[in-house]
Amino acid sequence: MSTPVRTRFAPSPTGFLHIGGARTALFSWAFARRHGGRFVLRIEDTDVARSTPEAVQAILDGMAWLDLAHDEGPFYQMQRMDRYKEVLKQMLEAGTAYYCYMSPEELEAIREAQRARGEKPRYDGRWRPEPGKVLPEPPAGVQPVVRFCNPADGVVAWDDLVKGHIEIANAEMDDLIIARPDGTPTYNFCVVVDDWDMGITQVIRGDDHVNNTPRQINILKALGAPVPQYAHLSMILGDDGTKLSKRHGAVSVMQYDEDGYLPEAVINYLARLGWSHGDDEVFSREQFVEWFDLDHITPSAAQFNTEKLKWLNAHYIKQRDPALLAADAAKRLGGRGVDLASGPAPAAVVALYRERVNTLVELADALQPYYQSPAIAxxxxxxxxxxxxxxxxxxxxxxxxxxxxxxxxxxxxxxxxxxxxxxxxxxxxxxxxxxxxxxxxxxxxxxxxxxxxxxxxxxxxx
Structure with missing residues (x-):
């Protein structure tokens, strides 16, 4: 590729790093590595009410456990407020953004009337400056929002690297709020400025962001900024075919560590969730990077298969050095109050069981009675x-x-x-x-x- 590749993973620290986020991070990381590019980690922490330091740490821990090392960052949006406000000021001066004094109550009343007429509910452009239009007098004591002047005509289109050509009529979109009454910028605006400033060339993210993409492209064009390529990954379904959620088990990537999965097994499994290289099921991280492309990502939803993950994990346990498996078992059993120092050589016991277990927890369970006389049922x-x-x-x-x-x-x-x-x-x-x-x-x-x-x-x- 002529332009140096720069990808990013940009989680919101409102919870743990989950499987969907980990796959996005993996694909973004692998694409950068495949093309000798840079992988940027950005923490999108503008949701102050829900963002926590613990969630930030959980994301960093998950990335470290999976060994998805970032080249730049982590950058925090809350530390970039001055930059966002600078760009807002430029847009207001250029006429690509404007102050809107409509109250939430007024907006809701307009939407209700539109719904009653069978129309799509939307902002009616009342405060949008246009040639020959006389704007109302700003009401006293009202703090305005800032809205983006979305193009009124034409279409916004992009060739999605996973989903193919997508285009949306500009008339379908109203003027997006890009700053709240207190002056804090909104999500779609911050993302645009960040991707621009950080030189992101490929945005690889979940397809729940498809609706944000046309708005972000229009803002980038209004700023005269280059538009990155977009690749929207399909959602992951649970074993039962419904959207993957907390009730499907592991909430956090680190839960897989607790449940006795090896990071290389999880990486290998995530790589095959919606991407393939022929019939290859088992491959190293290095092979994955060498093979990875966006052409072989399926646009349809991927289905999580716990049994397949266990099978892969068992494969990697068999390959692992018994001394490393013994160290892991010692740590797990130590947490249960079981001391391995007074028992048989742990590596010798591990050698008996490593071909018989699916997880490291099963291995620890098997080892425990060798060091602690069992209570016989x-x-x-x-x-x-x-x-x-x-x-x-x-x-x-x-x-x-x-x-x-x-x-x-x-x-x-x-x-x-x-x-x-x-x-x-x-x-x-x-x-x-x-x-x-x-x-x-x-x-x-x-x-x-x-x-x-x-x-x-x-x-x-x-």
Whole structure:
């Protein structure tokens, strides 16, 4: 591309970084990286009543966890008020904006009358300056808003990089308020000035902003500013086909961290939400950047699939260094008051389970009984720890006290006990699992014994 690429992610800090926002950030970041450009982070915090420092931090934490590093920023709109007011002043002087003294009550009365006539409710341009028009006398004591002089004729059009050609008649739009009575600028105006000042070349954002785009283009043209390219991403639907919302589970990207997902799995999954590269399902961040384009983003809604995310997460857990998985498990179990220092080597236990779990929480759950004697559920005890099973375990314990401590010797000890007691392997192995770990299913029982260690095994067998 001839002009250096500059993209931006511009969240409002009124809540957490959610999956939709994270995908927007990822696509904007990847497009900049793909073209050797710059990725700008901007915090749109003009909604003072709802913006909080905690929400800002949650956004920054989410971006850091996903490793979506910005090249510039974060810029905060509240720190740019002087610049917005400077541009407002220029527009008022140029006649591309004007003061409007209409009260909210007057405006509502006009809209009611329009609705009654079957017309689209809108501002009627009463204070818009036009050649030969005599404006009313400004009422005393009324603080005016500032409105943008939207073109009255023609169309505003753009070739959306996802949705294709879009055009809207200017007559469909009224004169947008760009500054409130107290002088504070409105969202659509701040965005325009920011995109202009920051040299944004591609605006990649959710398609809930499509209606804002023609207004923003008209303001940019009125300022003589370059118009960026726009790419509007379709919404994400939940597993049930309805719009993704809080009731679908994870509210925040950081919830996925808590729930035991790896950031690389989440990145890989987000990349496939509405974008594809042939049939490739699993790919690294580097491959994604190399392949990413806007041509293969689908304009239709993407559907979230929790099972697919779990499958990807399981894939990345299998690839991960056992020492890193052990460190994560230690942190999670530490939060439950479980100390791994006095138990078997965590990496050895992880090696038993990393191919059997979908999340890091499942991994921590599996590790816990290796470091904390389990409370055996009455139902399990009644079903599996029968007198015959306990007698077999007593005989096995005697063998385990003296045999070599390796899988071959441990397996032989269990088989000898089965032969001696006339039992099948599951009739000894399942009670053994229940007694040692409080569960009926584990990896190979000889591997479990080897990792637990002789002393712990003999203590737990009682």
């Amino acid at each position: 009455e139902e399990l005890a009644g079903q599996h720890l029968t007198p015959a099973a306990l007698e077999a375990l007593e005989s096995l314990k005697a063998r385990l006290a003296v045999c070599a401590w390796d899988k071959a010797a441990l397996s032989a000890a269990i088989k000898e006990t089965c032969t001696e007691k006339g039992l099948k392997m599951p009739q000894v192995a399942i009670p053994l699992r229940v007694k040692l770990l409080g569960v009926t299913q584990t990896p190979s029982i000889d591997a479990v014994l080897e990792v637990l260690g002789r002393e712990r095994v003999l203590v737990r067998l009682g």
